[in-house]
Amino acid sequence: MAMHKITVTVNGTPHSAEVESRLLLVHFIRENLVMTGTHIGCDTSHCGACTVLLDGEPVKSCTVLAVQADGRQVMTVEGLEQNGTLDPIQEGFMQEHGLQCGYCTPGMMMTSYALLKRSKQPTEDDIRHAISGNLCRCTGYVNIVKAVQYAAAKQQ
Amino acid sequence: MAPKTTAEVGGMGHSIKRKEDPRFIRGQGHYVDDVVLPGMLYLDIVRSPFAHAKITAIRTEKALKVPGVLAVITGETLKQYNLHWMPTLMSDTQMVLPVEKVMYQAQEVAGVIATSRYAAADGVEAVEVDYEPLPVVVDPFKALEPGAPVLRTDKKDKKDNRIFHWEVGDRAATDKAFAEAEVKVQQDMYIPRIHVASIETCGCVADFDRVRGKLTVYMTTQAPHAIRTVVALVAGHVGLSEEKIRIVSPDIGGGFGGKVPVYPGYVIAIAASVVTGHPVKWIEDRMENLQADSFARDYHIHAELAAKKDGTMTAMRIKTVADHGYTDAAANPSKFPAGMFSICTGAYGFKNAFAEVDGVYTNKPPGGIAYRCSFRVTEAVHTIERMTDVLAQELKVDPADLRFKNFIPPDQFPYHSVLGWDYDSGNYAGALKKAMDIIGYAALRKEQAEKRKKGELMGIGISSFVEIVGAGPSKHFDILGIKMFDSCEIRVHPTGKATARFGTKSQGQGHETTYAQIVAEELGIPAAHVEVEAGDTDTAPYGLGTYASRSTPVAGAAGAMAARKIRDKAKKIAAYLLEVSEDDLVWEPGKFSVKGAPQKSKTIQEIAFAAYTNHPQGMEAGLEAVDYYDPPNLTFPFGSYICVVDIDRGTGMVKIRRFVAVDDCGNIINPMIVDGQIHGGLTMGMAPSLLEEISYDENGNISGGSFMDYLLPTAVETPKWETDKTVTPSPHHPLGAKGVGESATVGAPPAIANAVVDALAHLGVRNIDIPITPEKVWKILKEKGVAE
Numbered sequence: 001m002a003m004h005k006i007t008v009t010v011n012g013t014p015h016s017a018e019v020e021s022r023l024l025l026v027h028f029i030r031e032n033l034v035m036t037g038t039h040i041g042c043d044t045s046h047c048g049a050c051t052v053l054l055d056g057e058p059v060k061s062c063t064v065l066a067v068q069a070d071g072r073q074v075m076t077v078e079g080l081e082q083n084g085t086l087d088p089i090q091e092g093f094m095q096e097h098g099l100q101c102g103y104c105t106p107g108m109m110m111t112s113y114a115l116l117k118r119s120k121q122p123t124e125d126d127i128r129h130a131i132s133g134n135l136c137r138c139t140g141y142v143n144i145v146k147a148v149q150y151a152a153a154k155q156q
Numbered sequence: 157m158a159p160k161t162t163a164e165v166g167g168m169g170h171s172i173k174r175k176e177d178p179r180f181i182r183g184q185g186h187y188v189d190d191v192v193l194p195g196m197l198y199l200d201i202v203r204s205p206f207a208h209a210k211i212t213a214i215r216t217e218k219a220l221k222v223p224g225v226l227a228v229i230t231g232e233t234l235k236q237y238n239l240h241w242m243p244t245l246m247s248d249t250q251m252v253l254p255v256e257k258v259m260y261q262a263q264e265v266a267g268v269i270a271t272s273r274y275a276a277a278d279g280v281e282a283v284e285v286d287y288e289p290l291p292v293v294v295d296p297f298k299a300l301e302p303g304a305p306v307l308r309t310d311k312k313d314k315k316d317n318r319i320f321h322w323e324v325g326d327r328a329a330t331d332k333a334f335a336e337a338e339v340k341v342q343q344d345m346y347i348p349r350i351h352v353a354s355i356e357t358c359g360c361v362a363d364f365d366r367v368r369g370k371l372t373v374y375m376t377t378q379a380p381h382a383i384r385t386v387v388a389l390v391a392g393h394v395g396l397s398e399e400k401i402r403i404v405s406p407d408i409g410g411g412f413g414g415k416v417p418v419y420p421g422y423v424i425a426i427a428a429s430v431v432t433g434h435p436v437k438w439i440e441d442r443m444e445n446l447q448a449d450s451f452a453r454d455y456h457i458h459a460e461l462a463a464k465k466d467g468t469m470t471a472m473r474i475k476t477v478a479d480h481g482y483t484d485a486a487a488n489p490s491k492f493p494a495g496m497f498s499i500c501t502g503a504y505g506f507k508n509a510f511a512e513v514d515g516v517y518t519n520k521p522p523g524g525i526a527y528r529c530s531f532r533v534t535e536a537v538h539t540i541e542r543m544t545d546v547l548a549q550e551l552k553v554d555p556a557d558l559r560f561k562n563f564i565p566p567d568q569f570p571y572h573s574v575l576g577w578d579y580d581s582g583n584y585a586g587a588l589k590k591a592m593d594i595i596g597y598a599a600l601r602k603e604q605a606e607k608r609k610k611g612e613l614m615g616i617g618i619s620s621f622v623e624i625v626g627a628g629p630s631k632h633f634d635i636l637g638i639k640m641f642d643s644c645e646i647r648v649h650p651t652g653k654a655t656a657r658f659g660t661k662s663q664g665q666g667h668e669t670t671y672a673q674i675v676a677e678e679l680g681i682p683a684a685h686v687e688v689e690a691g692d693t694d695t696a697p698y699g700l701g702t703y704a705s706r707s708t709p710v711a712g713a714a715g716a717m718a719a720r721k722i723r724d725k726a727k728k729i730a731a732y733l734l735e736v737s738e739d740d741l742v743w744e745p746g747k748f749s750v751k752g753a754p755q756k757s758k759t760i761q762e763i764a765f766a767a768y769t770n771h772p773q774g775m776e777a778g779l780e781a782v783d784y785y786d787p788p789n790l791t792f793p794f795g796s797y798i799c800v801v802d803i804d805r806g807t808g809m810v811k812i813r814r815f816v817a818v819d820d821c822g823n824i825i826n827p828m829i830v831d832g833q834i835h836g837g838l839t840m841g842m843a844p845s846l847l848e849e850i851s852y853d854e855n856g857n858i859s860g861g862s863f864m865d866y867l868l869p870t871a872v873e874t875p876k877w878e879t880d881k882t883v884t885p886s887p888h889h890p891l892g893a894k895g896v897g898e899s900a901t902v903g904a905p906p907a908i909a910n911a912v913v914d915a916l917a918h919l920g921v922r923n924i925d926i927p928i929t930p931e932k933v934w935k936i937l938k939e940k941g942v943a944e
Contacts, residue, residue, distance in 0.1 A: 022274070031273075036190040037183015039409070041355040042442035046863035049355055077183035090181040094173055097832045101664025102180030103187065103356045103409025128871040135863075137355050137410045138664045140835030141871040 006070035010035070011079030019066045025059075026050040028066035029076060037077035037106045041135070048134030051107035052076045058114045060133075077106035080113065088151035089113050098147030100138030108134045112148045121152060157823070157883065160677065161745045166684065167677030168891065171828035175668045175688070185407040191361045191374045193435040197226065199425050200276035201438075202266040202283045203448065204258040207294070207519040207856020208307070209287035211254055214266055219282035224275025227432065228283060229267040229424055231255035237394050239427055241310075242418065243386070244485040245635055246493070248319070249310070250522065252420045252427075257290065259307065259482035260521045261856050262447035267424040269436065292856040293317065296456065296479040296516040307482060307517045319484050319515035324498045325575050330510035333471035337462035341550045345542060346925045347535050348849040349454040349479070349520075351446050351860075352527050353868060354663070356409020358449060359439035360422050362429040369395070371430070372402045375422055378411045378661055379701025380404070382635060384693045386418055387426070389636075394430070405691035411663030412840070413526025416487040416703050417450045447861040450486075451520075451850060452527030454479040455513075455535045461543045462508075467551055469562045471508035472501060474539060478515045479523060486524030487703065488531050489633045489640060495531025498575040499624045502540035503584040503794065504562040509574045519856045528840045528901040530625045530704035537621045541906030542923065545617070549917055554601070555910065556592060559620050560585055570887070577624060579792045580894075581884045583820070588620050588796035591818040594880055595798045608918060611942070613803035614813075615915025618796065619907035625895045626709025626791040635700060641786045642711035643697035644718045646675060648779040650768040652761025653685040656718075659699010660711040661691040665833065665897055667707060670825045671715050674891065677825075678719030679726075680746025680760050697782055705793075705895035708825065709886075714785035716890040721781035725767075729779075730758045732772040791886045791894035795819040797838075797907040803915050805944040808934030810846060810912055812875040817903070820882045822894035831879055834900045838877050841904025843869050845926045916940075 007016045010033060017032050029038050029052065040062055041049035050061040053075040061074075080087040089109050092098065099105040108131060115122055115130040122130065127148045128141070136144060161167030179185055216228040231253035234240040241249050253264055268279035293299045293307060299317040308314045334340060360375035377383050380403040388398035408415065425438040440449070455476050462471040478494065480486065488495045494513040501509050515524075527534070544562075548555040563584040564571050571579040592598075600616050607614045630639035643659040656675050660667065672686035690696050699711060723743065730748035731738045734756055741748045749757035758766075767779040800814045817834055824830050847867040850860040860866040885892030905926055912928050913921055919940040924932060937943035 020274070027273070030189075031192075034192070035183070036187075037185075039187070039356070040189065041357070041409075042863045044442065044863050046868075047355055047442070081182060086181070093181050094177040097174070097828050099177060099180055100666065100832060100836060101354075101356070101408060101410045102176065102185045103354075103664075105180050106183045109181070124876075128874075132870040132872045135355060135868050135870060137353065137412070137840070137868065138836045139832060140837075140839035140877055141874045142835045142877055143832060144871070145876075 004067050006067055008069045008072065008074055010074045011076060021067060023066040024062055025064040025066045025069050026061035029061060035076055035078050039103055039106060041103065046135065048107045048111065049104050051110045051134060053110055053114055058111045077109060080109065087113065088154040089116065091154065092147035092150035096143045096146040096150050098139065098144045104134060104136045108136060108144060112151065115148065116152055116155060120155065161680065165676050165680055165682050165745060167673055167745060168823065168825050170673065171826055172669060172673065172683055174666050175672060176666060187356055187407045187409055188359050188361065188374050188376050189439050191406065193361060193363055196361065196435040196437055197269050197271060197432060198273045198276040199428055199436050199438040200268050200280045201264050201421060201444065202268065202280050202285065204261060204263045204265050206258060206287050206289055207261045208259060208290040208292045210257045210290060211285060212288050213286040215284040218284065219268060219279045222275060222278045222282050224271040225268060225279035226271065227269040229253065229269065229428060234427060239391065239423065242390050242423060244483055245417065245487045246484040248484040250483045250485055252423045260519050261858055262444065262521065264420045267428060269428050269432065292519045294518055294852050294854055294856050296477050296518055299516050299518050300514065307519065317517040319480055319517060320493045321512065321514050322494045323512035325510035326508065327510045330471050330473050330508045333508040334460065334462045334473060337470060338465045339463045339550060340460060341546045342460040343543060343546050343923050345457045345459065345539065345923060347453045347455045347457065347538055348926065349451045349523060350527050350844045350848045351451055351850055351866065352412035352414035353446060353866065354410030354412055354414055357440045357442060357445040358415060358419060360425050361435055361437045362425040363435040364429040364433065366433050370400045370402065371396055371426065372404065373426060374404045374406055376408055376415045377403065377405045378415045378663060378703050380661055380691055380693050381659060381698045382638060382700055383418060385638065403693045405661045408661065408663035412528040413452065413703050414449055415663065417485055417525060419449060443862045446866055447858050448521050450525040451523040452525055453535060454523050457539055459539050459543050461547050463547055467553055467558050467561045469504050469506060472506055474500060474511040476513040478513050479518050479520065480515050481520040481523040482517055483522050484515060484524065485522030489627055489635060491632060492531060496624045497532040497536045499533055499577060499622060500536035500540050501573055501575055502537065503564060503620050503622045505564045506574050520852060526703060528837060528898050530623065530898055533624055534902045534905065537902050538906050541619045541621060542909060545910045545913065546922055549922060555618050556588065556597065559588060559618065578789055580789055580886045580888055582792060582794050583882060583884050584620055584794060587794060587818045587820055587882050590880060590882060591796040591798045591816050594878065595814060595816040597798065600800060613805060613915045615801045615911040617799045617907045617909065617911025617914055619903050619910065620796045621794060621903035623793040623899050623902055624790050625705035625793060625898065626787055627704055627706055628790055629788060630786045638700065640700050641784045642699040642706065642714050643782065643784045644711060644714035645697045645782040646718045646722055646780065648722060648764045650765050652681060652764040654681050655687045655689065656715060657696045658688065658690045658711045658715065659697050660702040660707045662702060665707065666829045670829060671712065673825050674712055674715040675719050678716050679723060705898045708893050709791045709889060709895045710785055710787055712893060713787060713890050714783045717785055718781045718783035721783065722779055725779060726760060726763045728775065729763045729766050729771060733758050733766055788888050791822065791889060793821045793894040793896060793899050795899055795903055797903050799907040799911040801911040801915055803933060805937055805942060808930035808937055810928055810933060814878065815875050816878045817900060818880045818882060819896065819899055820884050821896035821899065822884060822886045822889065823892035825893060830896050833896050834879050835877050837898060837900025838904050839869055839874050840901045842874065842908060845905045845908040845928060847927055849927050
């Protein structure tokens with residue numbers, strides 16, 4: 001198996017490694033970098049538990065090869081909190097009971113974070129469509145929508 | 157009811173924020189795939205492409221040459237240790253790995269052990285297996301026919317495919333009531349096979365320490381103690397002794413019943429760790445999870461209702477064929493092969509009822525476990541609530557009126573049902589009345605009539621369900637002989653903070669918060685100062701685990717009782733410190749004070765300190781208690797749901813316009829969490845009603861084996877649920893609580909199905925089996941000539 005030297009900047013810190021061509025970005029993040037907040041929930045890009053931002057855009061890191069992230073910026077759930085201050089989206093999920101088992105939560109927050117970067121005042125419909133690629137089996141989404149609205153209001 | 161404690165203490169009734177959340181919102185949860193141990197190896201599994209086939213050869217040479225592959229474990233390997241079969245929780249048997257034949261598509265055939273996840277997957281590709289296909293039995297009715305191939309050839313005396321025949325009620329009296337009935341209706345219904353599909357799949361890290369002889373297994377289990385005992389029973393003969401087995405259930409990414417059974421992958425990982433002396437990780441992928449882990453439902457129901465012309469229901473009769481797959485690996489209490497299906501008389505005062513269920517083997521993976529439902533209650537509720545609407549349609553009466561006419565009235569509780577349950581408390585009419593007021597029922601019926609004139613399809617569906625949870629009283633309830641008590645151990649530390657450990661295990665329900673609130677309620681120690689632990693069998697007291705909505709009814713009660721034992725001792729210490737008799741003390745949350753002299757008091761924190769520094773002579777030091785709670789009865793949460801749907805005549809698409817859920821789960825510990833549980837439960841009620849189904853073709857090939865075609869609801873399909881409540885406390889639970897995690901999953905499907913049928917009732921439609929897909933609806937519209 002061919003090996004490749006890559007450098008991926010994750011949450012602002014560059015990480016260099018030699019990886020197999022086939023190594024998935026999600027495994028690079030979870031196993032090479034031991035940042036386990038990004039989860040794996042399916043094999044078909046449907047559940048979104050592995051969502052991270054690649055150059056600011058949400059991607060499903062189970063469907064991106066680590067080599068494709070070479071030279072690019074990745075942001076994971078671990079990058080949301082800054083200097084001990086929670087991001088409004090994290091605060092929103094906690095305040096509005098937007099999570100239960102916590103497994104889909106990191107991916108759900110990354111997708112929501114990206115939504116709020118491009119849309120300051122999303123409607124409920126906007127939010128529901130934005131997170132429709134992230135499955136949650138516990139909450140029924142009602143409080144996730146409220147969590148995103150909380151963060152949107154907080155950012156105003 | 158106003159909370160008894162202050163917001164700072166955070167006892168029952170306070171919507172305190174969850175103690176779990178700070179780690180989850182930072183990505184700092186610790187799930188099983190996050191466990192990494194030195195020298196850890198990886199297991200991946202070879203699976204069968206056939207639903208029924210003889211294995212003629214397994215060749216491992218090529219796999220063993222794959223870089224990183226260390227070993228291939230087959231049934232023959234395990235047979236040397238007599239570990240190739242294991243018992244199920246229903247005292248049936250299940251293959252860990254086959255030595256003769258496979259019984260369903262995706263069954264485990266061999267395990268590949270390698271130094272990395274990727275190498276293990278390469279090894280799986282390189283294992284060569286020769287199969288000789290055998291006749292496949294998919295249809296449970298055909299499985300019961302004389303001459304059908306007998307599937308369980310491993311059972312020497314087995315001559316057919318029937319697992320069990322179970323019946324309840326008085327058949328003769330029920331037949332008589334039907335013979336005399338003024339009105340009779342009957343309906344066939346199929347409740348399809350579905351899968352819990354928790355977003356985290358199943359997995360484990362098995363770590364056998366050869367020097368200490370100790371096995372530690374980090375695993376996705378809802379019932380760690382029961383698993384420990386099962387492992388000791390299954391592997392005792394190879395030297396694994398229960399005190400040397402530690403099961404750790406870390407953070408769990410959703411369970412819903414799917415993480416109760418013991419799956420072959422766990423056992424293979426354990427065997428591999430014992431053989432190699434290395435920790436072995438097994439994490440199934442989503443397709444393995446959907447195709448091979450236990451399934452729910454799969455009930456073929458024939459139901460009949462008898463009634464008087466005035467609508468009084470007089471009798472119910474049900475005959476059901478239950479497809480359990482190739483083994484009975486359900487997780488029902490031993491004496492209840494069809495679970496609590498006998499709750500099928502629901503909220504109504506039947507005088508006669510009879511139900512029978514035949515469990516059947518087919519070439520499918522094990523079925524019969526839960527899908528966020530306590531032991532077949534969903535099937536029972538769907539039957540009675542659908543049949544009530546069928547009867548209403550026959551009698552041409554409003555389904556709400558028919559329910560009011562037949563509800564068990566509030567003054568008849570505790571109510572002994574004709575099929576043998578003692579309903580603890582209820583006010584069914586109260587919940588339905590409230591739901592109708594919230595949604596504006598009369599106005600909706602008027603709107604519907606107007607829309608019908610214009611050819612628009614709108615339906616209103618009601619479900620007035622009765623749940624049965626909190627298993628259960630030891631007289632009737634056990635799993636593999638272990639009584640279904642649950643437990644709590646509380647240690648109050650010298651500085652007045654507490655650690656509380658439980659025999660259950662949360663999978664997202666928020667026990668770290670709600671259990672702390674129970675302790676806060678009973679002792680006045682702020683919930684913020686109560687650390688809740690569960691899931692580690694080395695530290696937690698023995699319990700049967702979290703499923704079937706039993707945590708609050710059983711373990712929550714144990715928490716309250718343990719706290720009360722501590723309060724009793726605290727009272728003795730307070731009397732000593734205040735130099736008064738115990739009889740002169742009064743309790744308010746957090747302190748004892750002297751009657752008539754409230755300024756003379758001792759807080760629970762002062763008493764805790766004294767318990768370690770200044771306790772009375774002759775009394776044991778410390779402030780701890782354990783309680784193993786054996787519930788005197790089950791609890792019976794209930795509610796009424798009303799769903800409004802609009803149907804697109806062009807596509808057959810059903811849109812839920814509104815859904816009002818009025819739940820009654822008795823006294824509430826944390827209203828925010830209860831609401832969240834109901835939102836989630838409703839969504840898992842909607843899912844099988846409109847989207848989810850696992851089916852098989854005649855060769856036993858699965859459809860719905862990945863998220864490509866097993867459709868979980870997204871935020872777009874999921875409506876904005878509207879919730880409300882009534883509060884009817886349980887008279888026998890120490891906190892008056894009943895449990896709520898599954899009510900909505902149980903109650904929602906018939907509300908949705910009833911709404912869709914109601915929208916089409918004027919066209920002569922009386923039943924549509926779930927999932928009610930656009931295709932099914934469109935075909936009906938086409939047949940009735942109303943498709944656009």
